[in-house]
Amino acid sequence: MHPDTPSPPGDPTRSVLRMADVGFDAPAALLDRFGLQLRHVAPGEAIPGSFWGDEEAGIIGTTVYARDDTPVHSLLHEAGHLIVLPANRRPDVHTDATDSIEEEDATCYLQIVLADGLPGVGRERLMRDMDAWGYSFRLGSTRAWFEHDAENARDFLKSRNLPHA
Template sequence: MNDFETVRESQPVTPHVTLVEAIGIDTLRRLLAEFRLGVTAVALDAPIPGSFWGDAEAGLQGGTLLVRVDTPLHSALHEAGHYVCMDPKRRAVLDTDAGGGYDEENAVCYWQIMACDRIEGVDRDTMCADMDAWGYTFRLGSAAAWFADDAEDARAWLIGAGLLDDVHDRLLPGVRIR
């Protein structure tokens, strides 16, 4: 069983989440450059290429994350996490649908929460609340409860992939190489 299920029909972006504009595109670029992922800003009135969910949700095409200033930060980090966690073969043909199995999806959720440690002014609790507001659902009822008490498998997946330092409990720069 998956640790969570994303339940979202075509609904407008919840206004009570942190947007990319809160940290700025340049901050997002600097963060994701450590993981060899480029960031392209899309005009506010334009659709986001490579967006799986549409609306203001982040898009992925190849080694580029596409966002607008009104893109929810959790969406940008989630899609970035998919890029970081996927193997090079999938990355080479990446366009819109990141794919991946349950274990990788859980690792991506863990990764996006951990990424907040590298963003000034955004903490893990905020990310978890934003994930809950958007519609991620977890067995324990919230992203924060899952992260604290039910995410051992996701953490182990990231450690096994060489993406998380298990001694210092921090993300490692770079992308999955196997």
């Protein structure tokens, strides 16, 4: 199946972009702009700080952990959690960084915006991958939420001078 061919929503076996598809250099440079580090975890090793386990990215302090099989959307989501936090709270983070629905919404929005900073990814592809993975939004799709129901997330990001467009 071509990677851009849609699959049924919630089917994580579909071909979402993985870190092996985009490499680690561009994501590391993107995270560095926000004072974060990206650590490459060896194949088969457990990902430190992963909330969901398996191939999902992990966070500890200012470091985001990922393997080659980690979905790009997962890396950007976990990095987004750290980015929306005030810098003085980041060192205390281990595995779970969300304190509120507002932060979670802002993180989802930010991961979409950040995708434009990765060659070969972009927001359109990331939103399709989020839908395929099973992210759930009340308007039915990531795109519908992003375009029509995410004012609170944009306001949250704007108030903290974070990317929001």
